[in-house]
Amino acid sequence: MNNYFGNGSIIEQAGARVQTYMSHVYGWMTVGLVLSGLVAWYASISPQVSQLLFNDTPQGKSISGFSWFLFIAEIGLVFVLSGMINRLSGSMATTLFMIFSVVNGLSLTPIFLAYTHSSIASVFFITAGMFAALSFYGYSTKRDLTAVGRFLFMGLIGIVIASIVNIFMKSEPLMWAMTYIGVFIFAGLTAYDTQKLKNIGMNISSDDSNVFRRFVILGALTLYLDFINLFIMLLRILGDRR
Template identity: 55%
Template structure:
């Protein structure tokens, strides 16, 4: 029996999967880079600072976060839900544009948080986040264990985390804030491995030759891992960051 055709099909599938995952990580990295550039410019350019901060004109000092930041945060949530609901039917270029728009807006809305910490602690936390994220993503790619069962547990943990964060907005408990950050790190590390394995499975089933479907899949995958990375970074920053 000639095994060459089956070997060729396996090699072709492996190449499609590799291309798919390269696309996911490539677009995710591009989104993170765009977020970093926008955050840096917002923190450095006075005209952009006025977009995210409320400034007292009499003293020219920052007195709070501008209402635009809250509007943009709701816009970001809308983009995420819209992409999740319509990704299969929208044009690949539209999905790409929305992902880049989300990444840019996130740079604006993250600026007030990042400026609460020293540059050194932000940079070191980013590197630690990258190392932890990379380790868990590699685990999700190479493990033979089925991580599907993690999904419901992590989702319930995420809901509980959001509820605890809302409650602590009123309680202002430092001990609870610490616990939220620790649990958040665990949840987003788990989600990184879980989502990576899910994307690997998606890449194995992506239709060969359908460039639009592949691009839409890579953009949705990039957004998923981007969110895992950003949230892991923010949780670690709350734990490890040195405040100004």
Template identity: 45%
Template sequence: MNNYPDYFNNNSGRQPAVDALDTRVSQVMKRVYLNMFLGLLVTALVSFFCAGSPAVLSFYAQHSWMIWGLFIAELVLVFAISGGINRMQSSTATALFFLFAVINGLALFPIFLVYTHVSIAKTFFITAGTFGAMSIYGFFTTKDLTRWGSFLIMALIGLIICAVINMFWANSTFDWIISGLGVLIFVGLTAWDTQKIKQWAATSPFEATGKLATLGALSLYLDFINLFLYLLRFFGNSRD
């Protein structure tokens, strides 16, 4: 698969142009991964602080609706960044991304109360290894993963529907099946999103680099977090 625009296929000066494009793609991907890493770090620090704060725990105990409020806020931010990024300043998009990371930290801190710190750390490293392998595959493969994307998005929608149904059904076996499918879906999405971001980097104008880095970081951040949460159901050990 050729990810380069047609004007790089000319014989005259082709190699310098290709080298310059490769350098640009590499720079964009570095910014994507850096933003993603910082977002994960912010989420982890916020979650860890909240789990160890009696004031926060007391507040959440008295305001159980906060979890739903945070969930709605997360959805609003994801749609705002994804849908409105072309109308935003790059700094605004970046600020919203890190706001999302903070809110996600506020929503995820209960995992530190449910699972042991050792099992959380173990699952994090398993997730990092799996994510890294699939992201490398997505970046270097010459196979077009477009069909993966169409299938995986439909599978993700089905997964969400199944998860909602199981909230009322509360079937433990079905929950394990959902978790296993969730792992497979987000493993695939990691490779697909990486290739998609690489293609964006190769075809987008230079002035869009900042926005692209933020949007790419958000996509991979969501893949990592969801993969981590599904794997935690398999590798997490209860504190009880």
């Protein structure tokens, strides 16, 4: 009987740890999304920022060197946060995540210039609904999604390579193929990453605030990337261009 109640207490404690961890993850992910959205909106209406991001050419606007710098900075920040998380303090990880959100917001500026604000809003809510459903599935399912996650990660690498190639090829059919495949990949990764973070939450304690914050930020970054990429893919399909 004591073992029964003891095991029950352990299960309850693990459940409480998961709920605490995931609530912080979703909270910081939301902060990052809001910050990116505000930055992208402001940059789209600011002539000064637009001059930094784009070059005026006879053929129209082209991506500036500063935009390429932002792209490289984004990749660098993701690698630092994901690869060096154990070496960072909680406050430093949070600061880097906020910087990443601002940088990514600047990189999203072309979306606010290319699509109507009403379609951006509608696709955002569609994405939020899909994300919530997929994340709930990943959180609640008893099925181990590890094998699915590995397959989807390989597909993600393929999309990244194809995207780099298409910068030079400028193939519209390839772009659309990557878009539809990307929706499938990031939808699956949302469920897989949620399950992975749930498992992390079972084994992490909030007693050490520094370690707890580090892994909260890592989780927030992971789900942030899933949400943003799913949003971009759906916007290409469903969005109304200006």
